[in-house]
Amino acid sequence: MKKLGMFMLALVMAVTACVALTGCDTEKDILVVCREASSGTREAFDKYVGLEAADITSSAEEYSSTGNVREKVANTATAIGYISLASVDDSVKALKIEGVEATADNVRAGTYKIQRPFLLLTKTGLDLQPAAQDFFNYCMSKTAEAAISAEKGISTSDFASRPEYTVPETALSGNITLKGSTSMEDIIKKLVAEYQAKGGDKVSGITFTYDFPGSGGGRTAVKDDTTGNVIGLASSSSPDAAYTEHTLCLDAVAVIVHKDNDMIDDINATQLKDVYTGAVKKFSEIK
Amino acid sequence: MKHSKAKENAVKCVFAATAIICIIAVVAIFIFLITESIPAFRKIGFFKFLFGDTWNPIASDKYDAPLSGTYGVFKMIVGTLAATCGSVVFGGTLGFFTAIFIAKFCPVKIKRLFTAVIHLLAGIPSVIFGFFGMKVLLPILGVFSSNGSGSGLLAVSLVLGTMILPTVVSLSKTSIDAVPESYYEGARALGATHEQAVFKTVVPAAKSGIVASIILGIGRSVGETMAVIMVAGNKVNYPGGFFQSFRVLTANIVMEMGYAGEVQLGALIATGVVLLIFILIVNVLLGLVTSRGKKEKSVKKRSGGFMGAFMYKIKSDRIGKAASYVCAFVTVVALFSIIAFVVVSGVPHLSFQLLFGEYVIAGAISILPSIAATFMTIAVSLLLAIPIGVATAVYLNEYTKKGSRAVKIIRGAIDILSGIPSIVYALFGMVTFVVWFGGRMSVLAGSFTIAIMLLPTVVRSTEESLKSVPDSLREGSLALGAGKVRTLFKVVLPSALPGIMSAIILSMGRVVSESAPFMYTMGSTIMPMPESFLSSGTTLAVALYKLAGEGRHTDEAYATAFVLLVIVLALNLLASFIEKKLNKKLQGDKNAVHSSKRKSFGRKKREGQREN
Numbered sequence: 001m002k003k004l005g006m007f008m009l010a011l012v013m014a015v016t017a018c019v020a021l022t023g024c025d026t027e028k029d030i031l032v033v034c035r036e037a038s039s040g041t042r043e044a045f046d047k048y049v050g051l052e053a054a055d056i057t058s059s060a061e062e063y064s065s066t067g068n069v070r071e072k073v074a075n076t077a078t079a080i081g082y083i084s085l086a087s088v089d090d091s092v093k094a095l096k097i098e099g100v101e102a103t104a105d106n107v108r109a110g111t112y113k114i115q116r117p118f119l120l121l122t123k124t125g126l127d128l129q130p131a132a133q134d135f136f137n138y139c140m141s142k143t144a145e146a147a148i149s150a151e152k153g154i155s156t157s158d159f160a161s162r163p164e165y166t167v168p169e170t171a172l173s174g175n176i177t178l179k180g181s182t183s184m185e186d187i188i189k190k191l192v193a194e195y196q197a198k199g200g201d202k203v204s205g206i207t208f209t210y211d212f213p214g215s216g217g218g219r220t221a222v223k224d225d226t227t228g229n230v231i232g233l234a235s236s237s238s239p240d241a242a243y244t245e246h247t248l249c250l251d252a253v254a255v256i257v258h259k260d261n262d263m264i265d266d267i268n269a270t271q272l273k274d275v276y277t278g279a280v281k282k283f284s285e286i287k
Numbered sequence: 288m289k290h291s292k293a294k295e296n297a298v299k300c301v302f303a304a305t306a307i308i309c310i311i312a313v314v315a316i317f318i319f320l321i322t323e324s325i326p327a328f329r330k331i332g333f334f335k336f337l338f339g340d341t342w343n344p345i346a347s348d349k350y351d352a353p354l355s356g357t358y359g360v361f362k363m364i365v366g367t368l369a370a371t372c373g374s375v376v377f378g379g380t381l382g383f384f385t386a387i388f389i390a391k392f393c394p395v396k397i398k399r400l401f402t403a404v405i406h407l408l409a410g411i412p413s414v415i416f417g418f419f420g421m422k423v424l425l426p427i428l429g430v431f432s433s434n435g436s437g438s439g440l441l442a443v444s445l446v447l448g449t450m451i452l453p454t455v456v457s458l459s460k461t462s463i464d465a466v467p468e469s470y471y472e473g474a475r476a477l478g479a480t481h482e483q484a485v486f487k488t489v490v491p492a493a494k495s496g497i498v499a500s501i502i503l504g505i506g507r508s509v510g511e512t513m514a515v516i517m518v519a520g521n522k523v524n525y526p527g528g529f530f531q532s533f534r535v536l537t538a539n540i541v542m543e544m545g546y547a548g549e550v551q552l553g554a555l556i557a558t559g560v561v562l563l564i565f566i567l568i569v570n571v572l573l574g575l576v577t578s579r580g581k582k583e584k585s586v587k588k589r590s591g592g593f594m595g596a597f598m599y600k601i602k603s604d605r606i607g608k609a610a611s612y613v614c615a616f617v618t619v620v621a622l623f624s625i626i627a628f629v630v631v632s633g634v635p636h637l638s639f640q641l642l643f644g645e646y647v648i649a650g651a652i653s654i655l656p657s658i659a660a661t662f663m664t665i666a667v668s669l670l671l672a673i674p675i676g677v678a679t680a681v682y683l684n685e686y687t688k689k690g691s692r693a694v695k696i697i698r699g700a701i702d703i704l705s706g707i708p709s710i711v712y713a714l715f716g717m718v719t720f721v722v723w724f725g726g727r728m729s730v731l732a733g734s735f736t737i738a739i740m741l742l743p744t745v746v747r748s749t750e751e752s753l754k755s756v757p758d759s760l761r762e763g764s765l766a767l768g769a770g771k772v773r774t775l776f777k778v779v780l781p782s783a784l785p786g787i788m789s790a791i792i793l794s795m796g797r798v799v800s801e802s803a804p805f806m807y808t809m810g811s812t813i814m815p816m817p818e819s820f821l822s823s824g825t826t827l828a829v830a831l832y833k834l835a836g837e838g839r840h841t842d843e844a845y846a847t848a849f850v851l852l853v854i855v856l857a858l859n860l861l862a863s864f865i866e867k868k869l870n871k872k873l874q875g876d877k878n879a880v881h882s883s884k885r886k887s888f889g890r891k892k893r894e895g896q897r898e899n
Contacts, residue, residue: 029433031436036543037543060522061436067837068836071836175725177727210812212811212812227726
């Protein structure tokens with residue numbers, strides 16, 4: 001038993017030594033984090049950077065939701081990733097793009113480059129059911145602005161001219177399926193909460209089904225819809241005859257790093273391409 | 288008399304009908320997999336699909352138009368193989384030596400506790416293993432990896448290895464325990480030391496059982512989804528190093544099934560078929576090993592096989608002994624740290640709001656809706672699976688000729704079903720049940736999906752317990768003039784009750800711990816209280832996956848993991864309590880001696896696999 005104890009002690013010491021040796025001083029490689037192929041966020045990012053799926057460095061990691069990316073970047077000192085600006089919180093640091101900070105004003109002014117719309121999709125040639133139509137009307141009204149900006153959605157210039165939402169006179173019921181972009185999860189949930197608060201018992205008979213598999217999933221769901229209960233959510237534009245895109249608000253894609261990362265504040269498309277293709281492996285090498 | 292004959296026949300018909308339902312369900316999955324994947328195989332090309340190394344699906348690809356995406360799963364096949372090998376190297380070795388330690392070197396005092404803990408761990412949901420990997424393992428491994436992430440083959444191997452540990456340990460231990468004491472005594476009488484007797488005589492004799500346990504572990508590794516997805520990195524890559532981000536077959540399905548277009552969905556189902564083939568290979572291996580094990584015992588052929596070579600390498604028995612001490616220690620540390628992690632980080636975050644408060648959309652988090660959804664799912668799925676499963680087992684065991692071909696085939700199919708990865712059921716549920724129930728995810732759709740998954744388990748365990756009812760009881764009852772139905776309900780089923788009860792509790796445990804089948808059948812977005820069985824919702828395990836991945840609600844995730852663990856623990860305790868109670872009652876009431884041997888059904892069931 002004594003020998004065993006010694007052995008374990010030696011093992012522990014060896015491991016600690018290894019950690020100490022490898023952990024100090026040397027700068028680690030960048031961990032590139034991306035989204036899966038159907039993501040609207042990824043579409044917008046790739047478009048800005050000029051990135052092809054095949055070129056992404058093989059050491060990259062891929063996650064299927066906004067939250068997963070944020071979690072990974074928040075927990076890894078060397079990570080770089082991208083998520084919806086609306087989902088950035090203080091667990092991560094958002095970088096400037098070409099010297100421009102990711103703020104609502106800069107997005108509206110068009111100076112912040114990586115931006116895209118948040119879209120509601122409805123099927124062409126199929127009328128929404130009354131409940132879904134009412135919720136849709138609410139989302140596209142001036143009344144919803146407070147909820148949208150509370151979740152950091154960026155209002156477009158046409159917001160002021162949007163109609164006011166009025167609560168329906170007769171009580172509505174039915175199911176509404178909201179499916180698509182994970183970037184829109186927070187805003188959509190907030191809109192539903194406000195809608196329910198606003199509509200009271202007139203809308204309390206409506207049940208909501210959420211599914212956030214990414215923008216691509218929202219497009220497919222709307223195309224396949226036969227009931228008029230489905231509102232698709234997409235965070236990048238991809239026009240198609242099968243559905244109509246309605247701009248809910250604007251959003252930007254924020255490039256995020258670990259919150260204690262002070263090696264980098266500002267980045268541009270060329271640099272991002274170098275990082276995502278693996279041409280540049282360390283933050284200190286970004287030029 | 289005539290009346291009773293009619294009744295007999297009616298009951299027989301009912302059993303036959305349920306058996307047919309069960310068989311239809313079983314066959315439906317095979318048909319689904321085959322018919323849905325063939326167009327994809329055709330369109331993509333069988334060899335291109337299997338051996339192509341580019342996976343670049345395009346959701347808008349249709350069968351009647353040229354493909355614009357590329358569908359090759361070879362990298363993921365390699366990924367699954369590598370992850371499985373890694374987990375077996377780690378979990379298999381640890382499990383092997385730990386089993387030897389528990390069986391032969393462990394002080395009697397801690398032996399029972401050790402065994403109990405291992406059994407408990409077998410029931411821990413895989414999401415918890417993944418969560419542990421993500422929160423504890425990755426930061427540690429990140430220190431050694433070049434990019435500080437820690438995801439990759441090593442993390443996957445460690446997490447999967449730990450997951451299969453309980454399986455390997457408990458099955459290996461049972462087979463070591465099953466070696467006749469005379470082998471050991473004989474060796475000692477010839478002058479061998481305790482260590483020599485154990486490593487040169489007992490362990491080689493238990494070889495086939497040990498190999499079988501490792502093969503079962505392989506099956507579990509191949510099919511695991513959620514735990515892997517949390518630590519693999521998931522980029523489609525060859526697993527080129529310990530810290531290279533890579534993707535396994537199961538992860539590919541779960542990551543893309545939510546938005547897959549026509550051809551892509553076909554390709555994902557085809558991925559499921561590849562997984563199924565893997566499982567079939569594993570099953571065939573298992574069959575070979577167990578049947579060879581039987582032969583060997585009669586012929587007493589010694590050595591040979593990889594275990595033999597392995598044993599030969601342990602030249603010094605003292606090294607073997609030391610290894611089993613070390614491995615047992617590592618196993619204890621690994622398993623204990625998972626429990627400690629869940630308890631220590633979970634308990635402080637338990638709050639009234641989280642457990643019993645109201646869930647507010649975009650506001651306060653509460654897992655009460657998830658708890659409710661979990662129990663709703665348990666209720667519906669058991670209501671479906673238990674009657675059908677039990678009736679099928681009764682039909683197979685009581686109404687058919689023993690050893691008839693058709694029955695053998697049915698049993699074979701049921702055995703295969705029990706090995707199919709849960710993610711394949713998820714695909715099936717998404718394509719069938721979700722469509723049945725109005726085209727949207729619902730508790731019902733999730734419950735139907737998991738009910739089909741439970742069927743094989745229920746049928747198998749009920750059959751085992753029916754088999755253990757001695758024929759003399761049946762004959763006695765028939766001789767006293769009772770009809771077949773009466774014999775069945777008054778004599779056979781009551782004696783088989785402990786087995787059926789544990790099947791029920793095993794099934795509850797399965798519902799609680801599974802997550803992959805629910806993601807796209809029931810929902811993966813945490814919702815307010817489900818209003819009906821047609822509402823969508825998340826079970827606790829899915830809620831944990833969601834909360835853990837989001838990053839915003841880590842505290843709640845810890846607490847959820849703890850609640851999940853408590854439920855699993857409670858189910859385990861309940862299972863052994865009921866078994867004890869029922870066994871005692873049976874013994875007292877009917878003096879049914881046979882049942883006293885069957886202390887724990889779950890264990891017994893597994894033992895059955897290698898007992899001659």
